Amino acid sequence: MQEAIPFTPYTVASWIGRILWLIPALPIVAAGFIALLKQPSRKLASSLAIGSLFLSLLLALAAFGDVLGGWVTGHAVRETVNFAWMHIGATTFDLGWVLDPLSAVMLVMVTFVGLLIFIYSVGYMAHDENYTRFFCFLSLFAGAMLGVVIANSILLLFMCWEIVGLTSYLLIGFWYQKPSAAAAAKKAFLTTRVGDIFFLLGIVWLFAQTRTLLFYNQGWGSLEAVSLAGMLTAHAGLGLSAATAIGLLIFAGAVGKSGQLPLHVWLPDAMEGPTPVSALIHAATMVAAGVYLTARVYPLMSAGLQPGGTTVALSVVTWVGAATAVFAALVAVAQNDIKRILAYSTVSQLGYMMAGLGLGGVAVGMFHLITHAFFKALLFMGAGSVIHGCHEEQDVRHMGGLRKSMRWTFLTYAAGMLALAGFIPFAGFWSKDAILESAHSWHPSKAPFYLLVFGALLTAFYMTRQVSYVFFGEYRGHGHPHESPRVMTTPLAILAFFAVVLGLVGTPAWPWFRSFLTDRPSYFEWAGFAEPGILTLMLTSTAVVVVGLLLGWWLYGNKSPRADEPDALERMMPPVWRALSNRLYVDEFYGATFIAFYYWWARVADWLDRRVWGGIVAAVTWSFGLWARFNRFFDENWVNGGFDKGCEELAVGGGLLARVQSGRVQTYLRLLALAVVVLAAILIWSSRG
Amino acid sequence: MTPLAEYLLVAALLFAIGLAGALTRRNAILVLIGIELMLNAANLNLVAFWRYGAHPELLTGMMFAIFSIAVAAAEAAVGLGLVIAIYRHARTTDLDEINRMKG
Amino acid sequence: MNVVFWILAVITVLGGLMAVTLKNTVHCALALTVAFAGLALLFLQLDAQFAGFAQVLVYIGAVAILVVFAILLTRGSETPSEGVLSHTWFAGLLIAAAVFAVLAWAVLKSTAVLQHETAAPSVSVQQIGSALMGRYVLPLEIVALLLTAAMLGAVMVALHEKGEQK
């Protein structure tokens, strides 16, 4: 009975490990059902989506507990279940899933935040007529994202990665009636493709190098010692080892997905989608997928890493991250659309994560990823609640004074804002502080440290600006702002709670998170603060943040500029403001370079067609014309007679042939059979000799 | 006269009969019947070759036969569907009258 | 000389002959099923149980019924007044005979190289199944696709077009 099925797992994992596949499967199945539903059955749709994701959350918690248990009892847990997907020739394509601290933490985060956002969007999308479609896409996305998280095979990861991209496209363009939304969706899709192509190249190369698609597989996976050693020795030109090159290619994919420079342009436009989407996909989970991917292949990047040193791949990651962090923060200062501000801040925070990965390893980056997921989702949903309350108004200059009319939103939003600004002791503080610390102790260069500190200052500044625009001063919009329904505010409150306390699992005194991810025993000691540099560092960052807050408050606090009068900052330094508010002309730059290049090239081709080839053709035709004149003379006098005769002959022959094409099937069949006979006869005859 | 040869002869005869039917009858359905017979003859060949071939354990001929049975089912369905459509269009299944090359 | 084989062969061939010669189309269809049954038994004779049963299931169970349905739907059941043979029947007959001649010639010529009696291969359905799922999985998928397409196609073709509803 056992051999009745071809599927045999390579390893026997714990029960939760064996059914881990259910976590992504449930939302996807739910999506399938919802896709079948009709518009009227809204309740069924939302309850299906939420219920399935809730089940996934329970399973994810179980998995997390399993890993936690393994960690407490002191032996690392990395359960993998792999199986052959298909054999083609001698090569087998393996799929599989892995359960280790990294994926466990990510699972819990995605399912939990996702669940809250699902619940939230019940309220937010209540009036949309494509409610069921929305939830179908949403839970399809959740499933794919979870698939990315648990994938142990880079192929499976890539598939889910692409599904995630697709759902992102579908959801950005959810209101496809708006041309801007459609354009944004297209832009997002194409821009991320640029990264994904490199990613695909990386996958192929990786497969070619290691002959396996699996990350972990009893020491034979591509991320395990044997393959890594092999890839280190293999050379890829430019003095890079294959490991570095592949790592960089995969990182390019990550850059595309999580909007790092120079592929960040799609993320701000992605805010055309419904706000829950922005919260779930473009703040909490999908854009983090890039970071997660980088963390997943970190062994590849850090191959051959000496303590205190760095590798090419890692330094690239670091620089890209730092640059993105500062750049996006700068741009965010001068935006007026509440969601765009948040979008740019997301980009910059993602930069922080990348930098953290490059500087301090998986733990640092992932810690910021988790905390950021919580408070950024909180901020977005708060923004959504504000937009909802102000009758779909998105321009901060038309808001203001909402702290009175929308208490809950204001409180929770403030918590999120402080967390994002990294104000002690909110979650963001600890995670950002960890990054700054590792940046400070980064030997190759100090520049990233200063960049990141500057970024922190800006972050505090623009968040203050936004909050004082939105919640302070008096209301400048039309209509009366109103608080959002309970179903929307409750998730906010929950998220706010986490935004406040979540950082405590990663304080220097008790670096639980880091030791959990890196599988070291963890213990609590105040001495953690006393380590050289830590305290001063914390003080500096706090000071920086406070400076940022004060600066913002001094410029914008409690005064409420109307939309028509220029921004406070604009009055001080107009040129900078103009540059910033035009997003440092990156889009224009692309427009002026790549796209313009295509136009130019097209024009060149056109010119070639018209002038050069056209000229040649004209010349040829002319010569032919000449030749033809001669021929005509020749024909009329000599050829015609013979030719006419030939034509008659042909006509007769054609008549004969035409009789065969009678349109009678059996005639054709007969000829076919006849041909068979003749051929077979010839064959046999020839085979005699 | 080896057993294989006998089977092949029977198959050949059956094939010829089917061909004759397909060539001589004027009813489209009967042409299809002839074609079915030809297919079956081919199947008989395949199975016979599998049975007396060098490597029966590889199942190649048998698989071929099974697949061709499946394909034949599809072929019959589509073919008869076409015949019915033609009948509805031209009110006849007489091939001698269905010789228009355009509908 | 294997008696069973010859009986089956005769049944099959006779069935085939009747299938193409009888006047009444429905009789032809029924004779066709006789031929199919004979073939299935021949398969069994060749130790190809699975193929034989598949033959019965598909041909007698489905194709024959389809043919019969088609006959009744196209009013083919009453024998046409003018002859049942197309006016070019003689050429057709000649060609069919030629085909048989060539094939028989080929077989008889190569009868020396053909395998002699071999031990009956013992093949279980289990093996067939695992082969279908393993070595032949791609063809299997393709055939599945083909059958689906054929089903849809047949339905679409046989459906009444709008407009010429009677």
Added chain:
Amino acid sequence: MANTADQIFVLLKHWIVSVFPIAIQPYLGVLLSVVAIIAVFPGLFALTTVIERKGLGRMQNRIGPNRTGPYGILQPIADGIKSLTKEDIVPTSADAVVHFMAPLVLVVAVFMGFAVLPMGRNMQLVDMDAGLLFFFAIGASTELSIFMAGWSSRNKYSLLGAMRAVAQMISYEVPLLMSSVVIVMITGSLSLVKIVDAQNQYTWGLPHWYIFTPWGCAAFVMFCVAGTAETNRSPFDLPEGESELVAGYFTEYSGFKFALFFLGEYLGMFSISGLGATLFLGGWSAPLQVLNFVPSWIWFFSKVMLSIVVLIWIRGTLPRLRQDQLMNFAWKFVLPMTLLNLLVAAIWRFMGDGILRWIVCSAILLGVYVVVGTVEMRRKKYGPRSYRYAE
């Protein structure tokens, strides 16, 4: 003791065979089994007719046959004599040969189906490696005989009945097969004997019958529906709906041929019920471990008769469907559900032991059943019809 009682027929057969010379023994063995089958099932048929007529009578508040013999036990004998002595009428315009062949083909085909059914511990005619396939192949060929009967007797009622019957049997053969494929997937064998053996184990005295699993239960329900339709039993008895077309495809049959059709129909019921019992109800295995001492063949036949009684009960209870309802139900509801059931069985097979797979499989089945059911019910087709009477 129990063992001898269990194996009594097998022993008997061996004893009889052992009398004869070695040369003919194998053939003789087969012959004996065949004779046994041909003897037993018509007997069952006679029994069933009584049960049916009396049972239906009670359900319709009548007494039913009660003249011949005590409580009308001897009714079937009387019927038999009657149908044998009746004149055999063949319509002049009928196609004599086909008209004559039809009932024979039907009965022969149906009898062949019993060859692979294990009716008790090593009590089967042949243990074929592809037994299930064989069964369905034979079952498929009964349709042809029905068509022959309907077409040959040049009668529009017969023809309509035959067309209905064939269409219905083809449409329901697909779900029938699909719902059995699940069993094959799990058992990993097409041999009915192996299937029964796989079910003949006990935990805590309870049997491992496939009906006691989510997919098995679902498959069993669908199998019952499809089987009822396959044997043209009410509520799927449109082919012989008296009120619409006199007696369907055997309107023009009389005397012995009619009896043969009747026999064929009931034998069909037996074989389908036997298959159902074999696939889902553990064939000849006892329902409780403690009951193992009862001979296995008793279990098999009691299961068969039980399902027969249920069929009779259904016939007495449910009204007849409409043709379109019938087809829609087959293609748009039963078939998708069977396909889903395949998926569920795969999931079950692959999740390994544990309570979870029960939850997941049942959840999927029920969920889809509810969703599809509600959606389908909305579309008025299967929903209750509102009849409008002429005021």
